[in-house]
Amino acid sequence: MSQPFHAGGVANHHFVDPLNIIRSLAARWSELDITHLGSIVALAGVAPSAWRFARTAWSEVYGWIRRFFIASVTVPGRDPLNRNVVNWVLANVIESRKIRFFTARTESQLGRDDATASLKKTRRRAQYLPHWETTWFWHEKNLFIVSRSLDSFNASMCDPGYDGIGGEELTISCVGRSAAPIRHLVDTCREYSEKQMQFFVTIYSRDRYGISWQPKSRMPIRQLDTVHFDDKVKDELLSDIRKYLDPKTQRRYRNRSMPYRRGYLLYGPPGTGKSSLSTALAGEFGLDLYEVKIPSVPADHDLEQMFQEIPPQCIVLLEDIDAVGMERDAGEKSDHSSIHSNRSNCTLSGVLNVLDGVGSQEGRIVIMTTNKPEQLDSALTRPGRIDMKVFLGNISQKSAKQMFIRMFSPELDTSESPLDIHEIESLGSQFAAQIPEDAFTPSQLQGFFQLNLDSPVDAAENIAVWVEKELSRKSKDEGVEIVRQAHPQF
Numbered sequence: 004m005s006q007p008f009h010a011g012g013v014a015n016h017h018f019v020d021p022l023n024i025i026r027s028l029a030a031r032w033s034e035l036d037i038t039h040l041g042s043i044v045a046l047a048g049v050a051p052s053a054w055r056f057a058r059t060a061w062s063e064v065y066g067w068i069r070r071f072f073i074a075s076v077t078v079p080g081r082d083p084l085n086r087n088v089v090n091w092v093l094a095n096v097i098e099s100r101k102i103r104f105f106t107a108r109t110e111s112q113l114g115r116d117d118a119t120a121s122l123k124k125t126r127r128r129a130q131y132l133p134h135w136e137t138t139w140f141w142h143e144k145n146l147f148i149v150s151r152s153l154d155s156f157n158a159s160m161c162d163p164g165y166d167g168i169g170g171e172e173l174t175i176s177c178v179g180r181s182a183a184p185i186r187h188l189v190d191t192c193r194e195y196s197e198k199q200m201q202f203f204v205t206i207y208s209r210d211r212y213g214i215s216w217q218p219k220s221r222m223p224i225r226q227l228d229t230v231h232f233d234d235k236v237k238d239e240l241l242s243d244i245r246k247y248l249d250p251k252t253q254r255r256y257r258n259r260s261m262p263y264r265r266g267y268l269l270y271g272p273p274g275t276g277k278s279s280l281s282t283a284l285a286g287e288f289g290l291d292l293y294e295v296k297i298p299s300v301p302a303d304h305d306l307e308q309m310f311q312e313i314p315p316q317c318i319v320l321l322e323d324i325d326a327v328g329m330e331r332d333a334g335e336k337s338d339h340s341s342i343h344s345n346r347s348n349c350t351l352s353g354v355l356n357v358l359d360g361v362g363s364q365e366g367r368i369v370i371m372t373t374n375k376p377e378q379l380d381s382a383l384t385r386p387g388r389i390d391m392k393v394f395l396g397n398i399s400q401k402s403a404k405q406m407f408i409r410m411f412s413p414e415l416d417t418s419e420s421p422l423d424i425h426e427i428e429s430l431g432s433q434f435a436a437q438i439p440e441d442a443f444t445p446s447q448l449q450g451f452f453q454l455n456l457d458s459p460v461d462a463a464e465n466i467a468v469w470v471e472k473e474l475s476r477k478s479k480d481e482g483v484e485i486v487r488q489a490h491p492q493f
């Protein structure tokens with residue numbers, strides 16, 4: 004049987020009709036007499052002035068409150084402390100609130116997991132950073148207000164190295180008449196950042212205007228056993244640095260009025276691990292790394308300024324130190340500087356000056372790197388400026404085997420039937436036996452692995468062909484027979 008059609012069925016539901024609302028409002032308004040309307044208009048006219056008055060009064064009152072009941076600390080934009088505080092505020096305050104305002108920018112460094120994007124220059128991820136100016140929070144029974152000055156925000160955002168953290172001046176305020184709670188908060192922020200960074204090395208470089216040091220990258224710590232070179236030299240280097248950083252050594256140096264500093268020279272052909280070793284050492288000893296590319300420092304006074312701003316306990320990496328003119332001052336500079344683009348505008352005396360300067364005696368480690376050790380002036384390499392020289396050369400068979408085992412370590416193997424460590428070791432020996440001693444740089448061999456990571460068996464089989472090809476390419480390039488690379492003496 005068919006159901007009867009109920010025309011009134013819809014009426015059972017209650018719908019809010021906007022037209023009805025407007026009609027009823029209009030009816031009410033029509034009941035208002037002219038005097039009511041006049042009062043409303045008068046009130047609307049006075050409202051902006053009242054609002055302005057209230058704002059001025061509040062800023063006046065707030066000024067008095069600030070003066071008498073609020074303590075504050077200002078942290079400049081480019082200071083590392085600024086970064087620590089912003090990191091803490093973002094993680095502990097802002098993230099827990101449902102923030103709706105963001106700054107969007109194109110990510111300057113490629114995301115690690117975005118393998119396809121890394122092949123295409125044009126596809127970079129959009130990065131959303133919380134946009135905030137003032138925030139308040141309770142921390143350990145104190146009320147804090149953190150304000151971020153956005154005056155320099157646009158300039159910071161134009162810097163591709165800027166990641167949205169720690170570029171703007173911060174004012175940390177706290178209700179009370181003492182700044183002690185703020186100092187305590189700053190310590191908390193520092194500890195927090197240190198914990199966060201314990202698995203990373205922060206590399207600082209000069210910003211693009213050459214004005215201040217900026218974190219260039221944060222890299223996961225590179226283990227020292229991933230940098231292959233003579234094991235004995237590696238042990239000596241490590242124990243030398245360990246001894247130097249021991250607080251007892253510092254006291255001994257101070258008590259005997261000896262400058263507390265240490266310098267190392269890493270030398271060897273390009274691609275033998277000088278930069279990698281410096282970064283690995285920074286990770287091993289929990290130090291930040293300040294990178295100075297000597298050829299791009301405009302002048303001695305810039306170098307001096309850079310060194311003045313480097314904190315005491317860190318590693319300073321002076322790359323390509325041979326680019327410094329061997330003349331003792333700028334006046335003696337020959338035309339070489341203009342001919343060789345790698346020549347720096349810094350002079351030898353400028354470099355010696357910063358190495359011996361006041362700040363240098365407070366526990367820094369200076370690592371200099373060069374491909375041309377024979378060109379260095381003896382004034383630069385004398386003990387006190389360079390205390391240990393470390394040669395990083397072409398790869399030995401022993402290191403090639405270690406590299407093979409590292410590349411195909413069973414822990415990294417995700418295949419269904421991974422080889423065990425004994426099988427990998429035996430393949431490693433077979434692999435290394437086919438590589439001539441001291442003929443290739445570790446970075447060349449790394450290039451081979453990059454193309455042969457699918458299977459250790461294939462890698463061990465393919466190496467002979469690769470060696471042959473590389474040797475013939477090299478001899479064609481150089482027009483000479485490949486000879487083993489000798490350990491240069493200087």
Ligand SMILES: Nc1ncnc2c1ncn2[C@@H]1O[C@H](COP(=O)(O)OP(=O)(O)OP(=O)(O)O)[C@@H](O)[C@H]1O
Nearest residue numbers: 229230231272273274275276277278279445446449
């Ligand atoms: N001894 C090594 N052990 C392991 N990997 C190495 C070694 N040397 C170089 N590599 C690899 O080769 C690449 C280049 O190395 P790195 O930049 O450290 O060499 P470098 O000696 O500093 O070169 P340059 O003199 O051109 O600056 C890196 O990816 C690094 O992993």
